[in-house]
Amino acid sequence: MSETWWVSLIKAFIIINLVMVAFAYMTWVERKLLGRMQQRYGPNRAGPFGLLQPIADLVKLLRKEAFYPAAAIDKLYIAMPALAAFTALASFAVIPFGPGWEIHGYFVGGWVLDAPITLILLFALGSVGIYAFMVGGWASESKFSLLGSMRTCAQMVSYEVSLALSVLGVVLMGQSLSLVDIVHKQQDTLWFVGPQIVGFVIFFIAGIAETNRPPFDLPEAETELVAGYHTEYSGMRFGLFSTAEYINMITLSGVGVTLFLGGWDGPWGLGPLWFLLKLSAFLFVFIWLRATLPRLRYDQLMRFGWKVLLPVATINALITALLVVWI
Amino acid sequence: MPQPIETLRGFGVTFKQIFKKPLTQQYPEYKRPLYPRWRGRHRLHRHENGLEKCVGCSLCAAACPADCIRVVAEENTPNNRVSAGERYARIYEINMSRCIFCGYCELACPFDAITLGNEFEISEYSRDDLIYTKDMLLAEPIKRVPIADPAIYDTPVPYYQDHS
Numbered sequence: 001m002s003e004t005w006w007v008s009l010i011k012a013f014i015i016i017n018l019v020m021v022a023f024a025y026m027t028w029v030e031r032k033l034l035g036r037m038q039q040r041y042g043p044n045r046a047g048p049f050g051l052l053q054p055i056a057d058l059v060k061l062l063r064k065e066a067f068y069p070a071a072a073i074d075k076l077y078i079a080m081p082a083l084a085a086f087t088a089l090a091s092f093a094v095i096p097f098g099p100g101w102e103i104h105g106y107f108v109g110g111w112v113l114d115a116p117i118t119l120i121l122l123f124a125l126g127s128v129g130i131y132a133f134m135v136g137g138w139a140s141e142s143k144f145s146l147l148g149s150m151r152t153c154a155q156m157v158s159y160e161v162s163l164a165l166s167v168l169g170v171v172l173m174g175q176s177l178s179l180v181d182i183v184h185k186q187q188d189t190l191w192f193v194g195p196q197i198v199g200f201v202i203f204f205i206a207g208i209a210e211t212n213r214p215p216f217d218l219p220e221a222e223t224e225l226v227a228g229y230h231t232e233y234s235g236m237r238f239g240l241f242s243t244a245e246y247i248n249m250i251t252l253s254g255v256g257v258t259l260f261l262g263g264w265d266g267p268w269g270l271g272p273l274w275f276l277l278k279l280s281a282f283l284f285v286f287i288w289l290r291a292t293l294p295r296l297r298y299d300q301l302m303r304f305g306w307k308v309l310l311p312v313a314t315i316n317a318l319i320t321a322l323l324v325v326w327i
Numbered sequence: 328m329p330q331p332i333e334t335l336r337g338f339g340v341t342f343k344q345i346f347k348k349p350l351t352q353q354y355p356e357y358k359r360p361l362y363p364r365w366r367g368r369h370r371l372h373r374h375e376n377g378l379e380k381c382v383g384c385s386l387c388a389a390a391c392p393a394d395c396i397r398v399v400a401e402e403n404t405p406n407n408r409v410s411a412g413e414r415y416a417r418i419y420e421i422n423m424s425r426c427i428f429c430g431y432c433e434l435a436c437p438f439d440a441i442t443l444g445n446e447f448e449i450s451e452y453s454r455d456d457l458i459y460t461k462d463m464l465l466a467e468p469i470k471r472v473p474i475a476d477p478a479i480y481d482t483p484v485p486y487y488q489d490h491s
Contacts, residue, residue: 016394036345036349037342037344037345038344039344040350041349150449201488288338288342293334293337294339
């Protein structure tokens with residue numbers, strides 16, 4: 001079953017808009033929840049319960065003076081935020097959030113793209129996203145941006161290896177690289193978080209490092225690096241980097257839900273609702289980590305990534321491979 | 328050295344805090360009461376018969392560390408009697424953007440003409456509006472601020488307070 005091209009187009013348009021709204025209100029949820037964890041209210045002045053705060057932030061960013069350093073390399077400097085936001089949004093196209101439905105004789109799948117290699121597509125888009133952060137910091141021609149982008153590059157490359165290896169166990173158990181097939185397999189057998197608990201933990205920790213979230217947020221630590229790779233960006237360019245970060249977070253949570261927690265699997269057939277609930281649980285844990293843990297120092301970060309996470313991921317993949325072959 | 332159990336207890340702390348009531352005081356709806364001797368906006372005073380107390384001696388201008396008071400004195404004529412002494416302050420201006428609210432002018436004044444009151448909501452939209460003239464200083468404050476009970480704060484020897 002495949003869907004007609006215009007159904008895919010409409011669905012892609014709707015999903016992109018929903019993801020952008022989800023990003024805007026994700027910032028609201030984060031600020032309110034962080035506030036509540038720190039025994040204060042979040043924003044509660046802009047609209048009831050601060051619900052218009054993301055819109056106020058958006059208008060502020062759009063109206064800000066978009067200066068840029070005279071020494072910056074123009075085309076790269078301007079293209080990088082757009083590239084970051086593009087890869088973040090494009091990664092969301094392959095995440096399945098429901099089984100397909102038949103509407104008026106047309107098949108509407110619960111995903112925008114289903115290809116046999118969607119998992120590799122996700123990692124490929126993530127790596128191109130790393131380019132955006134690196135080149136953005138370097139093209140700003142400023143010392144803080146350069147340092148920030150060097151640290152970002154090192155951190156993201158190190159943890160990308162562990163991320164890919166942690167998913168290997170799921171691929172071996174799911175016998176496929178397509179996210180939709182993995183969800184179908186989890187529907188038939190059990191959710192992969194059970195047998196692959198080590199892989200799940202490694203995926204989550206590497207995912208936090210990939211999206212530059214606290215406690216791995218040294219690239220954008222205000223106290224150490226001014227603002228890291230996005231020091232010289234202002235106005236909507238910074239807004240696009242921020243968009244890319246939050247949408248990466250949502251996409252990574254979506255991938256984690258799909259690979260380990262069974263995607264849209266749940267009783268009573270309400271596929272997308274279960275997906276959203278599991279996604280919300282992931283995002284809550286992201287915010288909880290931000291409120292609780294201090295920042296990792298750079299050498300601690302690198303040591304953890306290479307000396308602890310990578311061997312554990314490798315051994316997990318090895319043991320899964322052995323068990324799959326012999327059982 | 329890593330302490331995983333203690334870290335997980337830290338997560339429990341932040342999780343429990345979600346359900347506790349926040350401690351924020353919402354400002355315009357709730358204004359925290361000020362001490363009675365709190366140094367706010369300056370006020371010039373009058374005697375009961377309507378004459379101003381300020382005689383234009385500019386001791387306050389001399390005492391001011393930020394040099395923000397401008398006093399120009401004028402003789403009191405029998406037709407135009409403004410203050411209770413021989414002279415009065417024709418021009419009396421305080422530049423609120425320079426003032427550090429130290430209270431030295433209040434201490435220096437021999438006639439108790441200037442005191443620092445309790446008003447603090449004096450923000451303006453331009454720097455020129457912040458130069459307060461004599462009329463503005465003589466006027467009553469517009470917005471009321473709550474003042475705490477003097478019996479709690481105005482004791483001569485705080486440690487021997489025998490009532491609360």
